[in-house]
Amino acid sequence: MSKISRRSMVGMITTSFVAFLFAPSAAGAVSEPVIRAGEACKKVGRRKTSGGKTFECVKTANGNIWRRAKASTPSQPTTSEVKVLDSASLSAGASQTAIVTSGGKNYAVVLTRTSGGVVAFSRSCTHAGALVTPGPAGQLTCPAHGSVFSASTGAVIEGPANISLTKYQVSERSGAIYITI
Ligand code: FES
DSSP states (O other), X not given: OOHHHHHHHHHHHHHHHHHHHHSOOHHHHHOOOOOOTTOBOSSXXXXXXXXXXXXXXXXXXXXXXXXXXXXXXOOOOOOOEEEEEEGXXXXXXXXXXXXXXXXXXXXXXXXXXXTTEEEEEEOBOTTXXXXXXXXXXXXXXXXXXXXXXXXXXXXXXXXSOOSOOOEEEEEEETTEEEEEO
C-alpha cells in the first residue's frame, strides 16, 4: 500500500469515527422533544403526547404552558322519555302516527293499543326507509315497495323488508303515553 493511500485511509477512519461519535442516532433524529408540565408552549388548545402522557397547551396568567390533559371519557348514549299522545286518543286496537322530538331530532313513530298494552315502533321501513302507515287492521304497510309489518309486534309479514321495525319502550301513566328514545 502506498504512503498516500495509507495516510488517506487513516484520515477516512478518523473522520468516520468522529462523525459516528457526534452524529445523532436515527431514532434521536426523529424523536419529539420531551414535554414537561409547566413548560412554555405556543398555541393554546394544542395537544401533544410525550413519554406516553398527553399534554395540552393552556393559557395562564403567566403565559401559555403545557398541562397534563384530562383523559377524555367517551360520551354516553343518552335516552329520554317523551310524551307522544294522550291515552284517550288511542282506542283499543287502533294505531296512530306521531312525530316526537328528542335531542333536537324528530322521530316518526306509530303506536298501537294492543290487548297487552300500547306498543310503539319507528315508522322508518327497514327496507329502504320510507314511512310505514297503519292499515289494514293490525298491520303497517309501506307504500314504497309493499312491505307489510305487524302493528303489534313490528315483525315482517310480507317483504321485501326482512327486518322488524325498530321498537320503542312505552310507558302509560296519568292519562298519557310516553316512549323512550
Ligand atoms: S322502503 Fe318499504 S318496502 Fe321498500
